[in-house]
Amino acid sequence: MANSGIQLLGFFMSLVGIVGLIVGTILPQWKMSAYIGDNIITAVAMYQGLWMSCAFQSTGQLQCKIYDSILQLDSSLQATRALMIVGIIVSVAGLGVSCMGMKCTTCGGGDKIRKSRVAMTGGIILLVGGMCCIVACSWFAHNVIRAFYNPYTPVNTKFEFGVAIFIAWGGSLLDVLGGTMLASSCPRKKQVSKYPAPVTARSGPPSSAKEYV
Numbered sequence: 001m002a003n004s005g006i007q008l009l010g011f012f013m014s015l016v017g018i019v020g021l022i023v024g025t026i027l028p029q030w031k032m033s034a035y036i037g038d039n040i041i042t043a044v045a046m047y048q049g050l051w052m053s054c055a056f057q058s059t060g061q062l063q064c065k066i067y068d069s070i071l072q073l074d075s076s077l078q079a080t081r082a083l084m085i086v087g088i089i090v091s092v093a094g095l096g097v098s099c100m101g102m103k104c105t106t107c108g109g110g111d112k113i114r115k116s117r118v119a120m121t122g123g124i125i126l127l128v129g130g131m132c133c134i135v136a137c138s139w140f141a142h143n144v145i146r147a148f149y150n151p152y153t154p155v156n157t158k159f160e161f162g163v164a165i166f167i168a169w170g171g172s173l174l175d176v177l178g179g180t181m182l183a184s185s186c187p188r189k190k191q192v193s194k195y196p197a198p199v200t201a202r203s204g205p206p207s208s209a210k211e212y213v
Contacts, residue, residue, distance in 0.1 A: 098122025
């Protein structure tokens with residue numbers, strides 16, 4: 001069975017990863033205006049996230065606006081939203097399941113094999129949640145790169161990666177690593193020999209019978 005120290009490390013890595021996913025999903029800095037060409041010196045920095053867009057003035061003022069309609073959003077942005085939400089919900093559920101199967105908890109009784117299987121199931125759920133978030137971040141990044149190198153995109157509307165997408169990427173990787181450690185709690189079956197154990201012949205006590213001629 002897996003060491004309880006590995007389970008604790010995986011649990012806390014997944015917990016930190018989920019916090020990073022939540023923070024990255026909320027922050028608006030998924031992409032920021034690129035300072036290239038004639039756009040090197042500007043008084044306004046534009047940020048766009050999954051839920052709002054913000055404008056940062058050179059005077060220090062930050063103005064944000066929440067997206068009014070979901071249906072008016074890009075299909076890729078809607079898919080990124082959905083995958084991030086699903087990934088966070090699945091990861092939280094996996095963290096709860098793995099918590100019940102860890103060796104340091106008293107949930108599930110004293111059956112170590114059953115607890116190890118529960119921890120392994122929670123780790124697999126965490127892996128699924130982390131992979132959903134990795135796909136969402138990678139898809140969003142692909143769209144940003146494609147728009148950046150598109151020659152028909154105006155220079156003043158080109159964006160590059162923001163801080164939030166890196167936070168979400170880091171949280172996804174921690175979630176996947178923690179889930180992998182918890183999934184290694186799969187109980188090992190005891191190897192049973194296919195052949196019966198050899199029976200050693202025991203020599204009996206010396207015969208006390210006397211030989212008569």
